[in-house]
Amino acid sequence: MEDKPILHVSQVGINFGGLKAVDGFNLKLYPGELIGLIGPNGAGKTTVFNLLTGVYTPTEGEIMLNGERINGLAPFKVTRKGISRTFQNVRLFNEQSVLDNVKVAYHSLARHSIISSIFRLRNHFIGEQEMEAKAIDLLKIFQLDKVKDEKAKNLPYGGQRRLEIARALAAGPELLLLDEPAAGMNPQETNDLMELISFIREQFNLTILLIEHDMKLVMGICERISVLDHGLLIAEGTPDEVRNHPKVIEAYLGEEVISNHA
Ligand SMILES: Nc1ncnc2c1ncn2[C@@H]1O[C@H](COP(=O)(O)OP(=O)(O)OP(=O)(O)O)[C@@H](O)[C@H]1O
Structure with missing residues (x-):
């Protein structure tokens, strides 16, 4: 791993009216990493993508891409700087x-x-x-x-x-943000997608941040995972660390049990 992060997000937050959709969010992505961003529904994951891509301007904190501050840049400028994304609902x-x-x-x-x-x-x-x-x-x-x-x-x-x-x-990105790419796919399609994501990472020298509810996919291909709940980062670490983290287990209580999927 190289020392300099391609993306360095520090203490980023945004309010919608009274709601802190994302609060004090931190993330470092190093070149070539494949990192997962997970959390229950409404945790703030897509909002993080919208902050990173200039759809929303953070009300606090700093987003640095290759050492350059990109807070609030127009989305097409963010694309030119090297961040591309897909959307939760295919567009x-x-x-x-x-x-x-x-x-x-x-x-x-x-x-x-x-x-x-x-x-x-x-x-x-x-x-x-x-x-x-x-x-x-x-x-x-x-x-x-x-x-x-x-x-x-x-x-x-x-x-x-x-x-x-x-x-x-x-668009020739350095950093690719994938928002639930396996949503609605059957298990075979999901497996093929996992292979495809790994392949394009190598082929295009990409760093990838992945939002995904399919735990098999996330735990299977991500090196590190960050977990959001109610806008707050509650855990980060390797798939094993995250799977066994008490706060993660608590946040997912009543939903699918993470450990059953890996
Ligand atoms: N433009 C907006 N205006 C007001 N509230 C918003 C806006 N965008 C997001 N929110 C709220 O912020 C919170 C986080 O939403 P977000 O879509 O980021 O969650 P998520 O983790 O991606 O959820 P899901 O897994 O269901 O897609 C939710 O309460 C949502 O209603």
Whole structure:
């Protein structure tokens, strides 16, 4: 593990009216790590993703990406800085083809790149043909190249979830945030997804933060896990440490028992 974290979140919080949805949240992610973020419903997990990606601005604390403060940057700027995400409920352009769903991610980068190049920033314009070739290469990895001309809405659910990850990768992230990628998948699809996540981590040199309710998936592939409950970080550690943590057991009481799944 390298010494410098790619992401360093310190004491981050946000209020919605009277509700502290996230309070004093801390997280360090090191390059190449695959870390899980778990917690009961309403614990604040998606809110953390929204804070990290500029959807919400923290009311307190600091989010540092590669040593640079990114609190409250517009979401497209956060993407350009190297953070991509998927959503809890799949968000695709349903009427567009599978291929266009990925190409649109390259297009949005390219549009910013033109502006960037005028101001001599680092992004470069990617030509249309190059974009298409890159998109098809990505679709191959996700076994979606054969259905590239299908409308996204016609893909089976597992395919739509994979397409969302492919689109997130098109933005060329260093850090990928996956919000319940296995939601609604059957056990076979979930297993395939676990392998796919491990594969893309290696292939694309990614650091991955994963929200997931499927404990088998989380415990099976994550090196470390952070646990939120009512907006507070109640535990962090290896899957074994977290599974046996009294506060975690208490938080999950009445839900599925974590230890049964691992
Ligand atoms: N924009 C918002 N305005 C008001 N309250 C919000 C907003 N976004 C989230 N919340 C509240 O913040 C709390 C945390 O929600 P969040 O969606 O982050 O939980 P979660 O851990 O992702 O839950 P789940 O596992 O059910 O997806 C909830 O009480 C939710 O109602």
